[in-house]
Structure formats: structure tokens, C-alpha cells
Amino acid sequence: xxxxxxxERQRRVRHVLALLVxxxxxxxxxxxxxxxxxxxxxxxxxxxxxxxxxQFASGAGTVIVDGDNVRGKSGFSVSHMELVRATSIWAxxxxxxxxxVVCIDHGSSADAWYLSELGVAVCFAGPVGxxxxxxxTRAVPCxxxxxxxxxxxxxxxxxxxAARGR
Numbered sequence: 001x002x003x004x005x006x007x008e009r010q011r012r013v014r015h016v017l018a019l020l021v022x023x024x025x026x027x028x029x030x031x032x033x034x035x036x037x038x039x040x041x042x043x044x045x046x047x048x049x050x051x052x053x054x055q056f057a058s059g060a061g062t063v064i065v066d067g068d069n070v071r072g073k074s075g076f077s078v079s080h081m082e083l084v085r086a087t088s089i090w091a092x093x094x095x096x097x098x099x100x101v102v103c104i105d106h107g108s109s110a111d112a113w114y115l116s117e118l119g120v121a122v123c124f125a126g127p128v129g130x131x132x133x134x135x136x137t138r139a140v141p142c143x144x145x146x147x148x149x150x151x152x153x154x155x156x157x158x159x160x161x162a163a164r165g166r
Contacts, residue, residue, distance in 0.1 A: 066150035088118040103131040
């Protein structure tokens with residue numbers, strides 16, 4: 001039975017990692033085709049995004065993940081902790097350890113924790129807050145160089161405005 005659970009967990013982690021890439025493609029204006037097969041165009045976009053991440057990782061910058069937006073793309077089949085673990089693996093594989101922030105809607109209080117064993121910061125927006133507000137009004141203005149992963153076009157627009165200081 002433990003093997004079945006482990007296999008399911010690995011499948012979810014791979015699914016979340018794929019969602020992260022697709023979310024980032026969307027934020028950066030690249031739209032992945034809906035078809036399940038990987039076209040040459042999609043592969044080129046994925047390669048381009050990975051090159052962007054590699055360049056980003058070589059400098060000073062922070063990746064900010066709209067956690068519940070990513071979870072929503074999985075139909076909320078991925079728990080918050082599974083998302084944090086998956087993003088930790090994704091960031092570690094790209095040299096981004098310690099420069100990843102996962103923002104979560106709501107929470108019992110507006111709070112943030114750095115999980116040193118995972119190299120990830122987790123921020124909760126609080127009982128009346130949203131991760132979108134947290135990202136656009138606090139996280140993006142705090143970092144000189146931020147890469148936001150979300151499929152929320154409204155949030156992406158707010159982040160671009162915040163980065164320009166508006």
C-alpha cells in the first residue's frame with residue numbers, strides 16, 4: 001500500500017511541476033496549446049522559458065508562486081504541502097533554493113515562514129486577504145527582480161504595474 005501512495009505522490013509532484021512551467025509560460029505571454037502531444041512550438045516555448053529561468057537563477061531574483069492559482073489548475077487535487085514540496089524540488093533543480101516564495105490565500109493570520117529544510121518561504125495572506133493582494137502589493141514591490149508564476153491575467157497586470165512603481 002505504501003508503494004501505491006508513493007507512486008501517487010510522485011505523479012502529483014510531476015503534475016505540479018508541469019503546472020508551474022505552464023503557469024510561467026502564461027504569465028510571460030506564451031500560451032501552451034491544449035493538445036496533449038508536445039508540439040515543436042510548445043517544446044520551443046518550454047525551452048525558451050527554461051533558458052529564462054536559468055538566466056534568472058544566475059542572477060539575484062526571487063520566484064513568487066501564486067499557490068492557490070497553481071493548485072486550482074490541478075482541480076485542487078494537490079495539497080498546500082505537496083505544492084510547497086514540488087516547488088521546492090523545481091527550484092532546487094534550477095539553482096533557486098532560498099529564492100522561492102509560495103503565497104497562499106487566506107490563513108488564520110497574515111504570516112510568513114521560511115522552511116529552511118526546503119529552501120522555500122511560505123506566506124499566508126490572512127483571514128480576509130488573498131494571495132493576489134499579497135503578491136501585488138507586498139511581495140513584488142519588495143524584490144528588485146521577481147518572476148511571478150500565475151495564470152491570473154489580472155494579477156499579472158497588477159504585478160507589472162507594481163514592478164514599474166505604479
